Amino acid sequence: MSLFEWLISKRNVSLKQNVIKSSLQVPEGLWIKCDKCDSLMYYKTLLNNFKVCPKCQHHFPTSSQDRINHLFDDYTWQSLNSNLASTDPLGFFDRKSYSKRLEDMKLKTGLSDAVQTGIGCINNISVACGIMDFRFMGGSMGSVVGEKLTRLIEVATISKMPIIILCSSGGARMQEGMLSLMQMAKISSALHKHREQGLVYFTVLTSPTTGGVTASFAMLGDLILAEPQALIAFAGRRVIEQTIKEELPDNFQTSEYLFNHGFIDLIISRTHLRSQLYKLLSFYC
Known part of the structure; x- marks a missing residue:
């Protein structure tokens, strides 16, 4: 493999990794963890329950x-x-x-x-x-x-x-x-x-x-x-x-x-x- 072909292959691998990373990114503020039971939930779920954890009833x-x-x-x-x-x-x-x-x-x-x-x-x-x-x-x-x-x-x-x-x-x-x-x-x-x-x-x-x-x-x-x-x-x-x-x-x-x-x-x-x-x-x- 020539140096040019090797550089192209490395570039393609890097591009694939960036695509995977971007697809795994979670929008900020989407999830929240309960301070008491450490359960992870949608922030919207917490809001719909008046900021009370649906699992342990912790009041935020x-x-x-x-x-x-x-x-x-x-x-x-x-x-x-x-x-x-x-x-x-x-x-x-x-x-x-x-x-x-x-x-x-x-x-x-x-x-x-x-x-x-x-x-x-x-x-x-x-x-x-x-x-x-x-x-x-x-x-x-x-x-x-x-x-x-x-x-x-x-x-x-x-x-x-x-x-x-x-x-x-x-x-x-x-x-x-x-x-x-x-x-x-x-x-x-x-x-x-x-x-x-x-x-x-x-x-x-x-x-x-x-x-x-x-x-x-x-x-x-x-x-x-x-x-x-x-x-x-x-x-x-x-x-x-x-x-x-x-x-x-x-x-x-x-x-x-x-x-x-x-x-x-x-x-x-x-x-x-x-x-x-x-x-x-x-x-x-």
């Missing part, structure tokens, strides 16, 4: 907009106070300024802050609802989160509507200092006035629900629901162990542990949440 993180689409009747969601946005009252700066973090989060999530509030219908029952979004600075509770939830509760009180708040938060927002902690009392006070009118309030705890949110409105519901295996806590596990000088159970701070100890009323899978909320609303309303 989801956005506030996905929850709105899942829970409420089509075209009934009316957003409230969507233009409210945090400022930087303390001029807080760590690795970058707080104002820059807010700008980055707005661009990344398309949200003005860590909660969406509005009024929607669940099988024609009108509900005032707040849905926290962990993607926005860990769902932290700043002054805007507190203000939006308080205004929502006031609207529900005047309109005689039930309230549902879906919690997903790392706690109070440290970049706003005492201003963020004040929201705990402000929201709780508004809920007290709502309850005085004989109106019902449900909370749905998702993973994670921690810190000042757990210490205030998340645990004030007439009924407290939670997703399976959700992390629900006030302080971190290590802090508690170091404080009480004891080793905690493996399932400590899960929704199942709290249910067994009377802190939670129901554990409901995301796939059944809409139907269960409708049953509860039908009973109370």
Whole structure:
């Protein structure tokens, strides 16, 4: 074989290999692996199951907009106070300024802050609802989160509507200092006035629900629901162990542990949440 013929044969082999490789390439985002059971599934299959693994029922993180689409009747969601946005009252700066973090989060999530509030219908029952979004600075509770939830509760009180708040938060927002902690009392006070009118309030705890949110409105519901295996806590596990000088159970701070100890009323899978909320609303309303 001449050198020229050898080069041609090598080129043909290379072309065949490239064709095989291109035919085996999988489009990005087509498949996803479950974090818990490692099963591989189509991403579309996961979306159709409300981001719950069909094999092990592991609940993937989801956005506030996905929850709105899942829970409420089509075209009934009316957003409230969507233009409210945090400022930087303390001029807080760590690795970058707080104002820059807010700008980055707005661009990344398309949200003005860590909660969406509005009024929607669940099988024609009108509900005032707040849905926290962990993607926005860990769902932290700043002054805007507190203000939006308080205004929502006031609207529900005047309109005689039930309230549902879906919690997903790392706690109070440290970049706003005492201003963020004040929201705990402000929201709780508004809920007290709502309850005085004989109106019902449900909370749905998702993973994670921690810190000042757990210490205030998340645990004030007439009924407290939670997703399976959700992390629900006030302080971190290590802090508690170091404080009480004891080793905690493996399932400590899960929704199942709290249910067994009377802190939670129901554990409901995301796939059944809409139907269960409708049953509860039908009973109370």
